[in-house]
Amino acid sequence: MRVHVADHPLITHKLTVLRDKDTPSPVFRSLVDELMTLLAYEATRDVRVEPHTIQTPVAETTGVRISEPRPLVVPILRAGLGMLEGMVKLLPTAEVGFLGMARNEVTLEPTTYAERLPDDLSARQCFVLDPMLATGGSLAAAIQFLFDRGAQDVTAICILAAPEGLAAVEKAFEGHDVTIVLGAVDDHLNEHGYIVPGLGDAGDRLYGLV
């Protein structure tokens, strides 16, 4: 498993505004979108391409195009949905599947409550979107779900991670083709399962308290 923490002043600047408790939902949503586009650029560094020959107005030349089967983007509901637009802006030909995972607030264990994915993910490159890698439970369950359907390699994109959750996912997928691209690794996870300093509940901040 590989971990890549995007180290860029623009990302840190946007993250700082995102963390601020006084940042309202509309600004929060557009910042997630902007951050996501920057993280998507890092996360797609190894997207599979194949040679493609075209004719410019001047000459024939061979470049590349994204290979078939098309990559699959999987936002984890609810908060991962806020990252989708930023991702498909960079990868417009990707297909999009959905996975609804919630954590039990007492046990912190993940459960799958919705799923809309192709049955066969063989040879698919999958990009999972989940803003907060906290305990790692729901992200690990989502990645396992994709491998169980035949996915070959999985890249997860998270805005923030707690070291505890990152270690748990690393342990679960040691030796597997999994990459995690992160905006930052924070200090720790508190007793309520929140990332510290974090940004609070990403779903609530994106969509309000439901």
Ligand code: URA
């Ligand atoms: N999920 C969130 O939205 N925030 C956290 O800090 C942890 C999990």
